[in-house]
Amino acid sequence: MEKQTELYRGKAKTVYTTEDPNRLVLHFRNDTSAFDGEKIEQLDRKGMINNKFNHFIMSKLEQAGIPTQVEALLSDTDSLVKKLEMIPVECVVRNIAAGSICRRLGVEEGQVLNPPTFEFFLKNDALHDPMINESHIRTFGWAEERDIEQMKALTFKVNDVLKALFDEAGMLLVDYKLEFGLFEGKITLGDEITPDGCRLWDKETRKKMDKDRFRQGLGNVVEAYEEVAARLGITLD
Ligand code: ADP
Ligand code: UDP
Numbered sequence: 001m002e003k004q005t006e007l008y009r010g011k012a013k014t015v016y017t018t019e020d021p022n023r024l025v026l027h028f029r030n031d032t033s034a035f036d037g038e039k040i041e042q043l044d045r046k047g048m049i050n051n052k053f054n055h056f057i058m059s060k061l062e063q064a065g066i067p068t069q070v071e072a073l074l075s076d077t078d079s080l081v082k083k084l085e086m087i088p089v090e091c092v093v094r095n096i097a098a099g100s101i102c103r104r105l106g107v108e109e110g111q112v113l114n115p116p117t118f119e120f121f122l123k124n125d126a127l128h129d130p131m132i133n134e135s136h137i138r139t140f141g142w143a144e145e146r147d148i149e150q151m152k153a154l155t156f157k158v159n160d161v162l163k164a165l166f167d168e169a170g171m172l173l174v175d176y177k178l179e180f181g182l183f184e185g186k187i188t189l190g191d192e193i194t195p196d197g198c199r200l201w202d203k204e205t206r207k208k209m210d211k212d213r214f215r216q217g218l219g220n221v222v223e224a225y226e227e228v229a230a231r232l233g234i235t236l237d
Helices: 046-063 100-105 134-139 145-168 221-232
Strands: 006-009 013-017 023-028 031-034 039-042 070-073 078-082 085-096 112-122 171-183 186-190 198-202
Touching: 023 046, 046 070, 046 078, 046 145, 046 221, 078 186, 085 145, 112 134, 112 145, 134 145, 145 171, 145 186
Parallel strands: none
Antiparallel strands: 006 013, 013 023, 023 078, 031 039, 070 078, 085 112, 085 171, 171 186, 171 198
Protein backbone atom coordinates (compact mmCIF):
# COMPACT_ATOMS: atom_id res chain seq x y z
CA MET A 1 0.00 0.00 0.00
CA GLU A 2 1.31 3.44 -1.01
CA LYS A 3 1.97 6.37 1.32
CA GLN A 4 -0.36 9.29 0.62
CA THR A 5 -0.25 12.49 2.65
CA GLU A 6 1.86 13.23 5.71
CA LEU A 7 -0.37 13.17 8.76
CA TYR A 8 2.16 13.82 11.52
CA ARG A 9 5.91 14.24 11.85
CA GLY A 10 7.10 13.19 15.31
CA LYS A 11 10.59 13.14 16.74
CA ALA A 12 11.57 9.80 15.21
CA LYS A 13 8.80 8.73 12.83
CA THR A 14 6.61 10.26 10.16
CA VAL A 15 3.06 9.01 9.85
CA TYR A 16 1.32 8.86 6.45
CA THR A 17 -2.22 8.17 5.38
CA THR A 18 -2.93 5.41 2.84
CA GLU A 19 -5.82 4.69 0.47
CA ASP A 20 -7.37 2.69 3.32
CA PRO A 21 -8.74 5.10 5.97
CA ASN A 22 -8.06 2.48 8.65
CA ARG A 23 -4.39 1.94 7.80
CA LEU A 24 -1.31 4.16 8.15
CA VAL A 25 2.31 3.95 7.12
CA LEU A 26 4.90 4.51 9.85
CA HIS A 27 8.15 5.77 8.36
CA PHE A 28 11.10 5.29 10.73
CA ARG A 29 13.67 8.06 10.38
CA ASN A 30 17.32 8.18 11.46
CA ASP A 31 16.59 11.09 13.81
CA THR A 32 17.49 10.25 17.37
CA SER A 33 16.45 12.54 20.17
CA ALA A 34 16.83 12.74 23.92
CA PHE A 35 15.95 15.12 26.74
CA ASP A 36 12.65 16.25 25.13
CA GLY A 37 14.29 16.90 21.79
CA GLU A 38 17.16 18.97 23.23
CA LYS A 39 19.74 16.55 21.84
CA ILE A 40 19.09 15.45 18.26
CA GLU A 41 21.33 13.55 15.86
CA GLN A 42 21.00 11.58 12.66
CA LEU A 43 22.25 8.05 13.13
CA ASP A 44 22.83 6.24 9.87
CA ARG A 45 20.79 2.98 9.53
CA LYS A 46 18.82 3.56 12.75
CA GLY A 47 15.47 4.02 10.95
CA MET A 48 15.90 0.76 9.07
CA ILE A 49 17.00 -1.14 12.17
CA ASN A 50 14.12 0.16 14.29
CA ASN A 51 11.54 -0.51 11.58
CA LYS A 52 12.62 -4.15 11.19
CA PHE A 53 13.10 -4.57 14.93
CA ASN A 54 9.65 -3.20 15.69
CA HIS A 55 8.00 -5.42 13.08
CA PHE A 56 9.75 -8.49 14.49
CA ILE A 57 8.82 -7.73 18.12
CA MET A 58 5.22 -6.73 17.36
CA SER A 59 4.75 -9.91 15.30
CA LYS A 60 6.02 -11.99 18.25
CA LEU A 61 3.56 -10.20 20.57
CA GLU A 62 0.71 -10.73 18.10
CA GLN A 63 1.55 -14.46 18.02
CA ALA A 64 1.41 -14.43 21.82
CA GLY A 65 -2.17 -13.13 21.67
CA ILE A 66 -1.54 -9.42 22.26
CA PRO A 67 -3.56 -7.19 19.87
CA THR A 68 -1.06 -5.01 18.00
CA GLN A 69 -1.06 -2.52 15.13
CA VAL A 70 1.07 -4.82 12.96
CA GLU A 71 0.01 -5.35 9.35
CA ALA A 72 3.05 -5.62 7.08
CA LEU A 73 6.66 -4.63 6.58
CA LEU A 74 6.60 -2.46 3.43
CA SER A 75 10.27 -1.55 2.98
CA ASP A 76 13.49 -1.02 4.93
CA THR A 77 12.07 1.99 6.74
CA ASP A 78 8.28 1.73 6.35
CA SER A 79 5.60 -0.40 7.98
CA LEU A 80 1.89 -0.64 7.34
CA VAL A 81 -0.09 -0.47 10.58
CA LYS A 82 -3.65 -0.23 11.80
CA LYS A 83 -4.71 3.37 12.35
CA LEU A 84 -5.32 3.66 16.07
CA GLU A 85 -7.08 6.37 17.98
CA MET A 86 -4.11 6.92 20.28
CA ILE A 87 -4.54 7.23 24.04
CA PRO A 88 -2.24 10.07 25.18
CA VAL A 89 -0.52 8.12 27.94
CA GLU A 90 2.69 6.12 28.08
CA CYS A 91 2.80 2.87 30.04
CA VAL A 92 6.19 2.07 31.58
CA VAL A 93 7.16 -1.18 33.27
CA ARG A 94 10.50 -1.52 35.04
CA ASN A 95 12.21 -4.78 35.97
CA ILE A 96 15.44 -3.07 37.04
CA ALA A 97 15.89 0.52 38.22
CA ALA A 98 17.37 2.96 35.70
CA GLY A 99 16.62 6.42 34.33
CA SER A 100 13.93 8.60 35.84
CA ILE A 101 12.99 6.29 38.73
CA CYS A 102 16.53 6.63 40.07
CA ARG A 103 16.35 10.42 39.90
CA ARG A 104 12.81 10.57 41.35
CA LEU A 105 13.11 8.06 44.16
CA GLY A 106 16.84 8.03 44.87
CA VAL A 107 17.06 4.36 43.95
CA GLU A 108 20.39 2.99 42.76
CA GLU A 109 20.65 2.04 39.08
CA GLY A 110 20.66 -1.73 38.74
CA GLN A 111 18.41 -2.53 41.70
CA VAL A 112 16.11 -5.40 40.79
CA LEU A 113 12.46 -4.34 41.11
CA ASN A 114 10.37 -7.19 42.41
CA PRO A 115 7.53 -7.01 41.61
CA PRO A 116 8.16 -4.87 38.54
CA THR A 117 6.79 -1.32 38.78
CA PHE A 118 4.13 0.15 36.52
CA GLU A 119 3.90 3.88 35.78
CA PHE A 120 1.72 6.09 33.60
CA PHE A 121 3.10 9.24 31.99
CA LEU A 122 1.16 11.86 30.07
CA LYS A 123 2.33 12.08 26.45
CA ASN A 124 2.95 15.82 26.32
CA ASP A 125 6.35 17.15 25.26
CA ALA A 126 5.53 20.74 26.30
CA LEU A 127 4.92 19.49 29.87
CA HIS A 128 7.91 17.08 29.69
CA ASP A 129 5.72 13.95 29.86
CA PRO A 130 4.77 14.25 33.55
CA MET A 131 4.04 11.16 35.61
CA ILE A 132 0.30 10.73 36.21
CA ASN A 133 -1.91 8.21 37.99
CA GLU A 134 -5.19 6.44 37.16
CA SER A 135 -7.20 9.09 38.93
CA HIS A 136 -5.86 11.73 36.53
CA ILE A 137 -6.67 9.52 33.55
CA ARG A 138 -10.27 9.09 34.77
CA THR A 139 -10.81 12.72 35.75
CA PHE A 140 -9.45 14.16 32.52
CA GLY A 141 -11.05 11.44 30.39
CA TRP A 142 -7.83 10.30 28.70
CA ALA A 143 -9.06 6.70 28.76
CA GLU A 144 -12.09 4.68 29.87
CA GLU A 145 -11.93 2.60 33.04
CA ARG A 146 -11.99 -0.67 31.06
CA ASP A 147 -9.16 0.57 28.83
CA ILE A 148 -6.99 1.58 31.80
CA GLU A 149 -7.25 -1.98 33.12
CA GLN A 150 -6.57 -3.44 29.67
CA MET A 151 -3.48 -1.27 29.13
CA LYS A 152 -2.04 -2.39 32.46
CA ALA A 153 -2.81 -6.06 31.87
CA LEU A 154 -1.40 -6.01 28.33
CA THR A 155 1.73 -4.10 29.38
CA PHE A 156 2.50 -6.83 31.94
CA LYS A 157 1.73 -9.55 29.38
CA VAL A 158 4.25 -7.89 27.05
CA ASN A 159 6.74 -8.09 29.92
CA ASP A 160 6.32 -11.85 30.23
CA VAL A 161 6.84 -12.38 26.49
CA LEU A 162 9.72 -9.94 26.02
CA LYS A 163 11.64 -10.74 29.21
CA ALA A 164 11.84 -14.37 28.08
CA LEU A 165 12.71 -13.43 24.48
CA PHE A 166 15.58 -11.13 25.50
CA ASP A 167 16.75 -13.50 28.23
CA GLU A 168 17.19 -16.30 25.68
CA ALA A 169 19.27 -13.88 23.61
CA GLY A 170 21.53 -12.99 26.56
CA MET A 171 19.94 -9.67 27.49
CA LEU A 172 18.05 -8.14 30.40
CA LEU A 173 14.89 -6.17 29.67
CA VAL A 174 15.41 -3.35 32.15
CA ASP A 175 12.36 -1.23 31.29
CA TYR A 176 10.19 -0.18 28.36
CA LYS A 177 7.50 2.25 27.28
CA LEU A 178 4.32 1.27 25.45
CA GLU A 179 1.62 3.33 23.77
CA PHE A 180 -1.86 2.00 23.12
CA GLY A 181 -4.79 3.11 21.02
CA LEU A 182 -8.25 1.97 20.07
CA PHE A 183 -8.95 0.05 16.88
CA GLU A 184 -12.60 -0.79 16.30
CA GLY A 185 -13.15 -0.06 19.98
CA LYS A 186 -10.48 -2.50 21.14
CA ILE A 187 -7.27 -1.62 23.03
CA THR A 188 -4.39 -2.28 20.63
CA LEU A 189 -0.63 -1.85 21.01
CA GLY A 190 0.72 0.91 18.77
CA ASP A 191 3.82 3.03 18.18
CA GLU A 192 7.07 1.09 18.53
CA ILE A 193 9.09 -1.30 20.63
CA THR A 194 12.73 -0.67 19.75
CA PRO A 195 15.97 0.07 21.61
CA ASP A 196 14.86 3.74 21.41
CA GLY A 197 12.04 3.05 23.87
CA CYS A 198 13.37 0.31 26.11
CA ARG A 199 16.49 -0.39 28.11
CA LEU A 200 18.43 -3.55 27.33
CA TRP A 201 21.58 -4.68 29.11
CA ASP A 202 23.90 -7.54 28.34
CA LYS A 203 23.11 -10.27 30.88
CA GLU A 204 26.72 -10.97 31.80
CA THR A 205 28.50 -7.61 31.51
CA ARG A 206 25.48 -5.27 31.94
CA LYS A 207 26.68 -3.34 28.89
CA LYS A 208 23.99 -0.87 27.78
CA MET A 209 22.59 -1.76 24.36
CA ASP A 210 19.82 0.86 23.99
CA LYS A 211 19.24 4.60 23.64
CA ASP A 212 21.08 5.28 26.91
CA ARG A 213 24.23 4.96 24.77
CA PHE A 214 23.01 8.06 22.93
CA ARG A 215 21.66 9.88 26.01
CA GLN A 216 24.90 9.31 27.91
CA GLY A 217 27.26 9.82 24.95
CA LEU A 218 28.67 6.29 25.24
CA GLY A 219 29.13 5.92 21.46
CA ASN A 220 28.49 2.91 19.19
CA VAL A 221 24.74 3.45 19.39
CA VAL A 222 23.82 1.88 16.06
CA GLU A 223 26.36 -0.91 16.56
CA ALA A 224 24.61 -1.81 19.83
CA TYR A 225 21.17 -1.79 18.18
CA GLU A 226 22.56 -4.05 15.43
CA GLU A 227 23.95 -6.42 18.03
CA VAL A 228 20.58 -6.64 19.77
CA ALA A 229 18.94 -7.40 16.42
CA ALA A 230 21.56 -10.00 15.54
CA ARG A 231 21.17 -11.76 18.89
CA LEU A 232 17.41 -12.01 18.28
CA GLY A 233 18.02 -13.36 14.76
CA ILE A 234 16.53 -10.35 12.98
CA THR A 235 17.76 -10.06 9.39
CA LEU A 236 18.75 -6.48 8.62
CA ASP A 237 20.27 -6.54 5.13
P1 ADP B 1 6.60 11.55 19.06
O1 ADP B 1 5.19 11.95 18.72
O2 ADP B 1 6.71 11.11 20.50
O3 ADP B 1 7.63 12.55 18.68
P2 ADP B 1 7.15 9.62 16.91
O4 ADP B 1 8.17 10.38 16.13
O5 ADP B 1 7.44 8.21 17.17
O6 ADP B 1 6.88 10.19 18.34
O7 ADP B 1 5.78 9.81 16.15
C1 ADP B 1 4.90 8.81 15.93
C2 ADP B 1 3.50 9.29 16.31
O8 ADP B 1 2.55 8.40 15.74
C3 ADP B 1 3.28 9.29 17.81
O9 ADP B 1 2.59 10.46 18.17
C4 ADP B 1 2.42 8.06 18.06
O10 ADP B 1 1.55 8.22 19.18
C5 ADP B 1 1.64 7.94 16.75
N1 ADP B 1 1.32 6.55 16.40
C6 ADP B 1 2.11 5.49 16.55
N2 ADP B 1 1.50 4.37 16.12
C7 ADP B 1 0.29 4.73 15.66
C8 ADP B 1 -0.82 4.02 15.09
N3 ADP B 1 -0.76 2.71 14.88
N4 ADP B 1 -1.94 4.73 14.76
C9 ADP B 1 -1.99 6.08 14.97
N5 ADP B 1 -0.97 6.80 15.49
C10 ADP B 1 0.16 6.15 15.84
N1 UDP C 1 10.69 6.21 27.29
C1 UDP C 1 10.32 6.47 25.97
N2 UDP C 1 9.77 7.67 25.65
C2 UDP C 1 9.55 8.64 26.57
C3 UDP C 1 9.93 8.38 27.92
C4 UDP C 1 10.49 7.15 28.24
O1 UDP C 1 10.48 5.61 25.10
O2 UDP C 1 9.03 9.70 26.23
C5 UDP C 1 11.27 4.92 27.64
C6 UDP C 1 12.75 5.00 27.95
O3 UDP C 1 13.52 4.74 26.79
C7 UDP C 1 12.93 3.92 28.99
C8 UDP C 1 11.57 3.87 29.70
O4 UDP C 1 10.65 4.46 28.83
O5 UDP C 1 13.16 2.68 28.36
C9 UDP C 1 11.58 4.58 31.02
O6 UDP C 1 12.05 5.90 30.83
P1 UDP C 1 12.37 6.84 32.09
O7 UDP C 1 11.08 7.18 32.78
O8 UDP C 1 13.43 6.21 32.90
O9 UDP C 1 12.85 8.19 31.43
P2 UDP C 1 14.29 8.62 30.86
O10 UDP C 1 15.20 8.76 32.01
O11 UDP C 1 14.66 7.54 29.93
O12 UDP C 1 13.98 9.89 30.17
